[in-house]
Amino acid sequence: MKTKDKIIQASIELFNLLGERNVSTNHIAAHLNISPGNLYYHYRNKDDIIRSIYTLYEQNLDQMFQPQHSDSVGMDEMMYYVDRVFYSMWRFRFFYANLSDILARDKELHQRYLVAQKRLYSRVINSLNEMREQGYLDLDDDMIDDLAQTLKLVVTFWISYQQTQCEDEITQSTISEGVLKVICIFKGHVSDMGRNHLNQIEQNYRELMNSDDISPTLD
């Protein structure tokens, strides 16, 4: 691995472990046994590193929103996507643990985040509309936007919420609980057909959670 990439991997690891605020570029250099000068040759400062990590995260997220089983987004695809989004959040959890702070101090990153959020929002709206057309969801027009916003808020702040609500470390099972949370939010809006299908998805997911010590996936 090149030094430039090693710096990114070590930064993700240390940020996730210790919290982004508690890790300096000097920590990162020391962790890699390289000089601070060598680190600065590759990245101007910590915010420069965070931007590069964000680029990785964005690529990761874009790759994941590929319909898996068909061209249309049904309930399985939606839940698969939710699971993948939570898994990405787990990999880059330092970012979500401190989101408003990180965005507030870097206007350029905030702009990129806003563009990505708009794209994400359109995708969620399209998926909800498709799920409604397929008869899974029972939603008035004016509730589609509202459900999309609630989902976005709950997913985005799931990690922060868990951090404020308990003193334990965030683990992969915290993340799996987030997927179940999203399933529960959908339950308020499903048709009878959707309910049976969603219960089945939930049951499969719980079995995977119990059988695995790694994150279950709906793949």
Added chain:
Amino acid sequence: MKTKDKIIQASIELFNLLGERNVSTNHIAAHLNISPGNLYYHYRNKDDIIRSIYTLYEQNLDQMFQPQHSDSVGMDEMMYYVDRVFYSMWRFRFFYANLSDILARDKELHQRYLVAQKRLYSRVINSLNEMREQGYLDLDDDMIDDLAQTLKLVVTFWISYQQTQCEDEITQSTISEGVLKVICIFKGHVSDMGRNHLNQIEQNYRELMNSDDISPTLD
């Protein structure tokens, strides 16, 4: 007003305006035209000030959860309470703008927050059960806990979410939008009787929002 109280009022004002991280005890002293030594006579450090503000906030919240119109908590009381909670959050918005950060660096404050959150959670569960008994809500037993958690998450991170989703300042209308958001979440779980009642509450609230440049209340 005593110096001790003036320091608290000035701190709330500056924290809300500039963000808690960007305000030092020196800023606060300079703003009040007092010496840093005088400030330190009253408060050991910034975290000490934040704890005192948190005490104020907690008192504020406890006073607000008093049923207004009757002994039982119906839909009007619940919405009145939600409105009052958002209004408290507006007054102490710096706290919510940076919640996980502030709690992560002060274990004692985090403990107090956890105790208050448990109390709040019981109150929300009791209210939801009452609203269900009164026929407003249509909820399975296992959905009560879930709805309570979703409401708590959305309310707690509403300000942070708005900060990440737009570059504009947080205003009182951001807060009113949060109340409407909670109304929308309830819509997924109301009975027919509840729906009519909630639509009426929503309409009244929107009229108040449009007629007022101060925060509307459901009082």
